Amino acid sequence: MTSPVQAPARHFHEELAQLKQRLIDMSRDAERLVDLSIKSLLDRDRAIAEEVIAGDKLVNAMEVEIEQRAVSLIALQQPMARDLRFLIGAIRVSNDIERVGDHAVNIAQSAVRLVDYGGRLTPGPEIQDMASRARSMLGNAIDAFIRGDGALGREVCKADDAVDALHDSIFRSLLTYMMESARSITPSLELLLVSRNLERVADLATNISEDAVYLAEGKQIKHHFED
Numbered sequence: 001m002t003s004p005v006q007a008p009a010r011h012f013h014e015e016l017a018q019l020k021q022r023l024i025d026m027s028r029d030a031e032r033l034v035d036l037s038i039k040s041l042l043d044r045d046r047a048i049a050e051e052v053i054a055g056d057k058l059v060n061a062m063e064v065e066i067e068q069r070a071v072s073l074i075a076l077q078q079p080m081a082r083d084l085r086f087l088i089g090a091i092r093v094s095n096d097i098e099r100v101g102d103h104a105v106n107i108a109q110s111a112v113r114l115v116d117y118g119g120r121l122t123p124g125p126e127i128q129d130m131a132s133r134a135r136s137m138l139g140n141a142i143d144a145f146i147r148g149d150g151a152l153g154r155e156v157c158k159a160d161d162a163v164d165a166l167h168d169s170i171f172r173s174l175l176t177y178m179m180e181s182a183r184s185i186t187p188s189l190e191l192l193l194v195s196r197n198l199e200r201v202a203d204l205a206t207n208i209s210e211d212a213v214y215l216a217e218g219k220q221i222k223h224h225f226e227d
């Protein structure tokens with residue numbers, strides 16, 4: 001027979017497990033939107049781009065749900081130490097994931113404008129590489145936060161340098177195209193926006209990873225704070 005003390009504790013951990021699963025679900029939806037936005041760009045597919053734009057509403061709704069769940073658990077259960085850090089972190093992480101969805105929408109909107117513009121300038125392999133790296137960072141960041149894996153969180157933070165370097169390289173390449181041909185300016189600017197949005201996805205994955213480190217180690221590494 002369950003004692004009166006054990007019942008609330010069990011209920012709290014069940015609610016915590018459900019919250020973790022909703023974070024995972026939300027992240028997977030956001031990752032899917034990023035994947036689809038890049039596919040719409042590469043395939044010049046307006047229908048896929050519109051699917052991304054419509055799909056962002058679900059990610060937005062999940063952010064609200066997760067925040068409400070976390071706030072309710074904090075208010076009703078008054079958790080301490082690691083559980084409290086996780087709940088506060090979950091609110092921040094859900095906001096970061098919601099912003100990932102926004103960046104996927106931005107990429108999809110660039111894809112639509114490129115379809116309308118026409119022209120022959122196509123995304124180079126660096127944009128595909130950048131998208132793959134940013135997508136991988138996001139998945140690993142969520143894993144690190146859910147598991148409280150500080151080592152994985154630090155690895156994700158380090159991976160951001162490679163994405164930044166790719167963004168710089170893409171900027172230089174597109175600048176060259178624009179200087180060589182005025183007709184390339186419009187599509188080049190759209191591709192530069194795509195690169196910038198992918199860089200921001202990687203930055204948001206870094207934010208989540210920093211929260212994972214704080215959850216695991218109790219150390220604040222944002223802005224090199226621990227230095």
